[in-house]
Amino acid sequence: MTTIEPIPADAQASALRLEHERLIDHVEEIRIAALELPVLAPEERRLLIDRIVAFLSGPFDAYAESEARALYPYLNRMLHDPHATEGMQYDLDAVRGFTGRLREADIRNTTGLQELLYGVHAIISVHLRKEDDLYLPLLARERPEQVEHLLRAMREIRFEHDHPTRRDL
16 A cells, blocks of 8 residues: 655645745736826726735735634744734735725825835735745744645635635625
8 A cells, every 4th residue: 555645844835935926926016007007097097906906805815814814823833922923914904904995095196006006015025025934934844744734724714715605795
């Protein structure tokens, strides 16, 4: 009988890094949108902002929720400090605040929109870099089955976010 060896924890942590790279691609589009905003007609600005808000309140928020509900509690337990990841949660709360402000922003206020776009770009970029540099190396030292369990929990949370049940609506 053949046994399947678990994927090493450092390889699993690399999966999160790859996910961060995919998110960063979208986040870079936010910075580019801020640059292009002044030359766009108001209708084009509205479409662009709506698309960015959809990303922030959809795929990014699903990822943020999986971090808040699975990754950060795991890291807090691992570090024996219930407050170890509070700064990371603060970042995510700030992104949600920027998302709400973008949703409500006056499309004619190009300067205000640019400030919001640059702000959300900066927060997410630094947030993902902190995770990559400070927290993912810690996961790489964990037992592979623990990291796999964590990643599965994160995937399930993102699925729940993207596919709410009737009682969640």
